[in-house]
Amino acid sequence: MKPIAVSFLVFSVSALFTFSFSQKVVTGKVISASNGESIPSAAVTVKGTTKGVTTDMNGNFNIEVPKDANQLEVRFIGYEPYTIALGESNEYTIKLQSSSISLDQVVVVGYGTQKSKDLTSPISVVQGSDLSKIASPNAAQALQGKVAGLQIINNGAPGAGATVKIRGVGSIGDYGQPLYVVDGMFVDNLDFISADNIETISVLKDASAAAIYGVKAANGVIIVTTKKGMEGRPVISYDGSASIQVPVNIVPMTNKEQYIDFWNLANQNAIGWTPRNPNDYPANTNWYEELIGPAVMHNHSIDVSGATENTNYSVGLNYFSQDGTMKVDNNYERLSIRGRFEQKAAKWLSAGASILFTNFKKREAEQAALRQAYVNPPVYPVYNSDNTAAYPVNFDSPQRYGYPNAYGNPVAAAYYRNNRTKGNRFLASAFADIDIWKDKLKFRSSYNVDFHNMVNFNYLPENFVGGSQGTSSSNLTEKITVNFNQIIDNVFTYSDSRNRHNYTVTLGQSTRMFKQNFVEGTAKDVPNTDEQSIYLKTGSARDRNNNDGAEVLNGLSAFARATYNYGEKYLLSATFRADASSKYQQKWGYFPSFGAGWVISEENFMKKSKGIDFFKLRVSWGMLGNDNVPANSGVALAVPGIGSSAVFGDNLVDGLGQQIKVAPNYLKWEVVNEWNVGLDFAFLNRRLTAEVDYYYRTTDNVVYNAPVSGTTDELLGNYGKVLNTGVEFSLGWSDHAGNNFSYHVNLNATTIHNEVLELDGREFLPGAQVTNGYATRTQVGHPIGSFYGYQMTGIVQSRQEGDIGYPIYLDKDNNGITPEDMAFLGSPIPYLIGGLELGCAYNFGKKIGTVDFGISFYGQAGNKIFNQKRMNRSVFSEANYDLNYYNNAYTSNNKNGIYPSPEAFNTSTVQQPNSFFVEDGSYLRIQNIQIGYTMTGVPKISSIRVYISADRPYSLFSYNGFSPEVSKSFNSAGVATGSPITAGMDNNIYPMSAIYSIGLKLSF
Amino acid sequence: MKQYNNNHIIAGLIRNLFLLILAVSTISCGKDFLNSRPEGTIAIEGIDYSKSENIFLSVSAAYASMRTNNAYGIGYLACFEIASEDADKGSEPGDSPLIDEIDKWAFTSSNDIFNQLWTGYYSIVDAASFAVDEMPKYEAAQMNEENKLYARQCSGEAKVIRAFAYFSLVRLFGYINLPLRSDLTALERAALPQVTPAEVYAQIKKDLNEAIDVLPQAYGKGWDGRINRYTALGIKAKVHLYLNELDSAALCAGMLISSGKYSLLPSFRDEFRSVGENSRESVFELQYSMLGKTTGEAALPNDPYAFLQGPRGNTPSNMQGWGLCSPSLSLRNFFASRGETIRAEVTFMKTDTIFEGSFIKRGKDCPEYYNGKVFSPPDENTWSFNGYSRDYNIRLLRYADILLIYAEALVRGGTDINGASSADAALNTVRRRALLNDTVTTLQTVLDERRAELALEEDRFFDLVRQGNAGTVLGLDAKFSSSGGFQGYYPIPVKQMQLNTNLVQNINYR
Missing domain, CATH: 1.25.40.890 (Serine Threonine Protein Phosphatase 5, Tetratricopeptide repeat)
Known part of the structure; x- marks a missing residue:
């Protein structure tokens, strides 16, 4: 609706070299519309040329204008550009509006654009220039804290994407990702796009706005428009930064003495126990220190863009490189080439194309090494020449100290793994706009392609460390993935106005064809001479295996939208979309929406009230579908392969099993229903702006993968109805103090109330399988995936109460501890998410330039995290302890300890879902601090900006983990897995990094 | 103005062209455009x-x-x-x-x-x-x-x-x-x-x-271990014994005995070697096979039964396992008290000694004895990773068990209407192979024989439960005294x- 932040950067004070053949002189004064003060150093140019001047200290200007010129443009930082239509007069007073509110801003909505002030639904717009201020690998990460209602959960691994949730958790299944539309193409993430390539991002939050995308839009839509040229002189710009990433908040673990102390306490009653002595172990190793350290990252973009009356172009080159923070070869590198071209070929036709080609290369570190660093005892060294069995490197092995094979040397695990991925992504679209009838009836046809391929080599060379760590023959898995996705859109738009009636009707049709194929092969004994040798064909001819697979998704849609306003005072909109998807057994779904707005400030009674510049009331309702579920999952399939084949002696007999051991089930559309009521305000000469939205969103026929009784299977079904409701609030204040100092404050906050309303007659659905139970439960009247387990009320202190050091669980019914005593222990969904941004700039005058400062905060409150890392002792019973546990565990020396004793900790009495593992996940973080200096008046350069910034330098949280941002659960290898029901299950062991950068932006 | 009209017509043509392309593209996708079944799968239908x-x-x-x-x-x-x-x-x-x-x-x-x-x-x-x-x-x-x-x-x-x-x-x-x-x-x-x-x-x-x-009573070549009529009868004999349906237990066990298709292998050790798999003694075995491979997919789970019981901390890596399920002192004392020789040697793999030609090192803090029945020699452990005894077939039901079921059913008072054998004959067949003297069948001698013959073959616990002894023998009655x-x-x-x-x-x- 408005840009969330005033951008200090959105300025293109043109370099002013005037070679005049002037015919007349125009003079004037530039003042601020809000306070009437004059604006010095504002740029005044003849539109469409490079000719221009700047205003003097009193805001006055004097420019020579060619006779045929009919427009002047005035620009200044923090203000909306203003265009003067030159008439008879040669003297003008120009009032610039602060750019924090821009009601005439054109907002990209689905299959079209609308003026911000005419919208009936909440759409947030973020400028690309704001995103590129944040040092982040991709655009999605940079969005964090910028938009009310948007929850972004970042991950620290190099090149890793972010989890994005709009307005809470709508789906129970892992299908709650919003739709991303990049220049018309549907994509699954923004990982491949640098923030530097982006012109704007529109976030369609409510159902009424998103309904035009029907089937894909149940969880909101994020529309990305890549940069295009601005009319005027060609602009050449460079944007670069160099950063250092410093891992932060690494969980402190116990040292050798502390660990052995607890090992002895844990096992003192075990059969065959003999006390261990720390002096018998050769080292005191901090595994995280051995594995993790600072790493560099840098980013460079060059863009050239421009436009004339009939042509608009923009091309760019971006290079991004990020080293991982693991102390082995791990990194991510991305090169992208971007081009966008649009030509008005005839009065009735303009055509264009855009491409975004991305080439990336990454080498991923073995995340299992981080898991090993968490569990491995600190008692042995990284290297040990006494371990003569180890080769080629003399790593030491935990097996030499009697540890089971589940433990492996973390550094060795990271060192040997060679996991490289190379890929290309080609996003292209071509379109034609046809003016069928006098600017009124237009037709646009576009063809969009997303072609991406990836080759992954996952190689483990021959090596031996100890126990089962190592392999006597090297092994390679090579996997090639090819995606080819196409969308064809055809849209008619008719817009007209008569008297004060303005209306637009859009009719369209869309066809989607998505296909993914993969082929993979494995081989043994692949020589490790160099990268050129690591191929399947160089391996042994024996023991080669191969596999393949594909996924096809097709969709057909027809849609219509009508918007109407009367004098930009009364606003109405309606959309309808019919969608068919090959994913569901029920093919067609129908999704209507309506919206209405009343610009009260346009009413006569309001026009008189001073201080209120704009006041709009909006109401909208809409329905959305969600086909972001696994294709045809309700179909019962036969399963071939060795797992379905009997063996008699050594004779394998082919068999065919049943995949889903239940009847095929009929999958219906997951449907979202959403009401939104909102208010937009602008007060005090538009210095204060506010936006408040109340949303009430229900999801019906929720598709969820539920565990099936008596099996290890899970099955997709339509299992119920979920509510998300809350208030979104953004407030902006932007002002100037004196002529040279401007400042702004932006605040946004979102509340989320999540509740399961129906479960298809079931009492509850268990989720999040952990070793000894289900850690979450989805039940009517509670948030999705709430934590569920026993409530620990204390620690047994005396023999009479039970086993000393064991937890006391609340016995609700006084009949001993039974499953009936379990209770809800909180939810992973925060009830409050908020961001705060403060910025100011001081203009030292034309000769020196402007200094700006900004700081932003992000936080969330009310969510709980299940500390699953601590729940590993059924498998890793001799694992290291985190220091927080060590300091707070009950022992004979620490009878005030509030955690179960080391002995109890290893038993299933503790290692089952209970409140000991559930911790508060609230946090507050400094998202970004930035100081920049913008020089103007440098010959031949229109602007230079240098800045230093710190991203995520400090986070405040009480949770005992690496980061309170828990997006997904991770399996023992550290790979993200599982459904959203496991949203707050924290098994994450990849530390987040603070990023410190210096950057330079230049434009010519 | 004329120019404009021409453009208008061209615009219309182009528009129609787009629609045509669209229509063709949609039709060419065929009627299955929206009915795509998952790729690479076979529908049950x-x-x-x-x-x-x-x-x-x-x-x-x-x-x-x-x-x-x-x-x-x-x-x-x-x-x-x-x-x-x-x-x-x-x-x-x-x-x-x-x-x-x-x-x-x-x-x-x-x-x-x-x-x-x-x-x-x-x-x-x-x-x-x-x-x-x-x-x-x-x-x-x-x-x-x-x-x-x-x-x-x-x-x-x-x-x-x-x-x-x-x-x-x-x-x-x-x-x-x-x-x-x-x-x-x-x-x-x-x-x-x-x-x-x-x-x-x-x-x-x-x-x-x-x-x-x-x-059928049997299958042809290549079907080793496939379930036949006697497999079903053998299982049924055991089920009847558990239900104390003694006549039926005797009848079913007797049918195996009189079939002539089953016998004990002469060597007790051989029954647990690879030569003993799917032998004349085998009634029901869970078949695990490496399929002649050393890596990749094989017909066995990740951490198979015998591997789990392999000696922990032993070297080389194809001669070690998880070290689980170690024979207890109680069991070893029981064998000693009976003067067991052959069966003791086979059942108890002592560490820090040579067992069947392989030195077995005792791991740090690990048990002294392991289950010797699941032992497999290094030359058979060819799997490239965690290679110990991976393809050992689990002996779910063997003929010795059938003989002891028969003996017990009769000594408890059951009758085999076919009179296939006698309790003494059945019991002593088992004892003779273990180089023990013949004895007179009593309930206690049969039950003791079961414990010795089937030791570490996952029979003992439910044998105690079946006899109603688990509570007292294992001290569980005291533990569960509050629930009777x-x-x-x-x-x-x-x-x-x-x-x-x-x-x-x-x-x-x-």
């Missing part, structure tokens, strides 16, 4: 029931469903053997706390091992039920009588697999669900009633009887109680 070579497909999958860690891995060792007085958890003191809890009878119903067993055996039930449900479709679609007969016979195999899985489930948990259809919906499953052990046993006997009617002594069952897994709220916890664990 697509199976051709008229092809005779397809008949065995689902039965094959039922056999394969038994090869899981859940059913025959850690849980199998823990609840069928380690829980008894004959075996300890093994491994190191701090390792595998979940098994340790079962060894000490200090578990909660949340202990995941119970859930692994539950889902492991129900997966077998489901795969077998799928085969049982598929066979009538083949029978109907097949043209010739021989193939129809084959479909009925295959159905018998699946029923034996199902009955055997239920036999494990009912012994473990007693009061369980009894799904018999493969087309149950998730909701129907979650609402299955809890049935009594008697109802489960009735179904087991029904399945076995139906199987016995249709199964040990009732013979493990707890229903908490996870399953959450998935099916009809399940009520067994009495000891409420």
Whole structure:
């Protein structure tokens, strides 16, 4: 609706070299519309040329204008550009509006654009220039804290994407990702796009706005428009930064003495126990220190863009490189080439194309090494020449100290793994706009392609460390993935106005064809001479295996939208979309929406009230579908392969099993229903702006993968109805103090109330399988995936109460501890998410330039995290302890300890879902601090900006983990897995990094 | 103005062209545009029931469903053997706390091992039920009588697999669900009633009887270990013994004895070597095979049964395992008191000595003895990773067991109407191979013989339960005194109680 932040950067004070053949002189004064003060150093140019001047200290200007010129443009930082239509007069007073509110801003909505002030639904717009201020690998990460209602959960691994949730958790299944539309193409993430390539991002939050995308839009839509040229002189710009990433908040673990102390306490009653002595172990190793350290990252973009009356172009080159923070070869590198071209070929036709080609290369570190660093005892060294069995490197092995094979040397695990991925992504679209009838009836046809391929080599060379760590023959898995996705859109738009009636009707049709194929092969004994040798064909001819697979998704849609306003005072909109998807057994779904707005400030009674510049009331309702579920999952399939084949002696007999051991089930559309009521305000000469939205969103026929009784299977079904409701609030204040100092404050906050309303007659659905139970439960009247387990009320202190050091669980019914005593222990969904941004700039005058400062905060409150890392002792019973546990565990020396004793900790009495593992996940973080200096008046350069910034330098949280941002659960290898029901299950062991950068932006 | 009109016409043409392209592209995708089935899959509906070579497909999958860690891995060792007085958890003191809890009878119903067993055996039930449900479709679609007969016979195999899985489930948990259809919906499953052990046993006997009617006595070459009529009879003999139905137990066991197809191998050791697999002594074996490979996919689970019991901390890497299920002092004393020689040598693998030509090193804090029955020599351990004894077939039921069932049924007062053999003959056949003197059959001599002959073969715990001795022998009556002594069952897994709220916890664990 408005840009969330005033951008200090959105300025293109043109370099002013005037070679005049002037015919007349125009003079004037530039003042601020809000306070009437004059604006010095504002740029005044003849539109469409490079000719221009700047205003003097009193805001006055004097420019020579060619006779045929009919427009002047005035620009200044923090203000909306203003265009003067030159008439008879040669003297003008120009009032610039602060750019924090821009009601005439054109907002990209689905299959079209609308003026911000005419919208009936909440759409947030973020400028690309704001995103590129944040040092982040991709655009999605940079969005964090910028938009009310948007929850972004970042991950620290190099090149890793972010989890994005709009307005809470709508789906129970892992299908709650919003739709991303990049220049018309549907994509699954923004990982491949640098923030530097982006012109704007529109976030369609409510159902009424998103309904035009029907089937894909149940969880909101994020529309990305890549940069295009601005009319005027060609602009050449460079944007670069160099950063250092410093891992932060690494969980402190116990040292050798502390660990052995607890090992002895844990096992003192075990059969065959003999006390261990720390002096018998050769080292005191901090595994995280051995594995993790600072790493560099840098980013460079060059863009050239421009436009004339009939042509608009923009091309760019971006290079991004990020080293991982693991102390082995791990990194991510991305090169992208971007081009966008649009030509008005005839009065009735303009055509264009855009491409975004991305080439990336990454080498991923073995995340299992981080898991090993968490569990491995600190008692042995990284290297040990006494371990003569180890080769080629003399790593030491935990097996030499009697540890089971589940433990492996973390550094060795990271060192040997060679996991490289190379890929290309080609996003292209071509379109034609046809003016069928006098600017009124237009037709646009576009063809969009997303072609991406990836080759992954996952190689483990021959090596031996100890126990089962190592392999006597090297092994390679090579996997090639090819995606080819196409969308064809055809849209008619008719817009007209008569008297004060303005209306637009859009009719369209869309066809989607998505296909993914993969082929993979494995081989043994692949020589490790160099990268050129690591191929399947160089391996042994024996023991080669191969596999393949594909996924096809097709969709057909027809849609219509009508918007109407009367004098930009009364606003109405309606959309309808019919969608068919090959994913569901029920093919067609129908999704209507309506919206209405009343610009009260346009009413006569309001026009008189001073201080209120704009006041709009909006109401909208809409329905959305969600086909972001696994294709045809309700179909019962036969399963071939060795797992379905009997063996008699050594004779394998082919068999065919049943995949889903239940009847095929009929999958219906997951449907979202959403009401939104909102208010937009602008007060005090538009210095204060506010936006408040109340949303009430229900999801019906929720598709969820539920565990099936008596099996290890899970099955997709339509299992119920979920509510998300809350208030979104953004407030902006932007002002100037004196002529040279401007400042702004932006605040946004979102509340989320999540509740399961129906479960298809079931009492509850268990989720999040952990070793000894289900850690979450989805039940009517509670948030999705709430934590569920026993409530620990204390620690047994005396023999009479039970086993000393064991937890006391609340016995609700006084009949001993039974499953009936379990209770809800909180939810992973925060009830409050908020961001705060403060910025100011001081203009030292034309000769020196402007200094700006900004700081932003992000936080969330009310969510709980299940500390699953601590729940590993059924498998890793001799694992290291985190220091927080060590300091707070009950022992004979620490009878005030509030955690179960080391002995109890290893038993299933503790290692089952209970409140000991559930911790508060609230946090507050400094998202970004930035100081920049913008020089103007440098010959031949229109602007230079240098800045230093710190991203995520400090986070405040009480949770005992690496980061309170828990997006997904991770399996023992550290790979993200599982459904959203496991949203707050924290098994994450990849530390987040603070990023410190210096950057330079230049434009010519 | 004329110019404009021309443009207008061109615009119209182009528009139509776009629509045409669109229409063509849509039509060319064909009628299946919205009906795409998952790629690379076979739909159940697509199976051709008229092809005779397809008949065995689902039965094959039922056999394969038994090869899981859940059913025959850690849980199998823990609840069928380690829980008894004959075996300890093994491994190191701090390792595998979940098994340790079962060894000490200090578990909660949340202990995941119970859930692994539950889902492991129900997966077998489901795969077998799928085969049982598929066979009538083949029978109907097949043209010739021989193939129809084959479909009925295959159905018998699946029923034996199902009955055997239920036999494990009912012994473990007693009061369980009894799904018999493969087309149950998730909701129907979650609402299955809890049935009594008697109802489960009735179904087991029904399945076995139906199987016995249709199964052949033997198969040709290449079908080693395939379920035949005697497999079904042998299982049924054991089921009857557990139910104290002595005449029937004797009758069924007697039919194996009089068939002449089974005998004990002359060497006790050979029965547990690879030469003993699918031998004349084998009634039912779970088949594990490396398929002649050294890596990749093989017909065995990740951490197979014998590998789990391999000597921990031993070298080289193909001669080590997890070190679980170590023979207890009680068992070794029992063998010593009987003067066991052959069976003691085979059953107890002592560390820091040479066992069958291989020196076995005792791992740090690890047990002194391991299960020698599952030993396999280095030259057979060719798997490239964790190679110890991977393809060891689990001896689920062997002829020695049948002889002892026969002897016990008779000595308890049962009658074999066919008079296949005598209690003494059956018992002493087993004793002679162990180089023990003949003895007169009493209930105690038979039960002691079972303990010695079947030691560490996952028979002991439920043998005690069956005799009503588990409570006293293992001291469980005192432990469960508040609920009236040990009732013979493990707890229903908490996870399953959450998935099916009809399940009520067994009495000891409420």
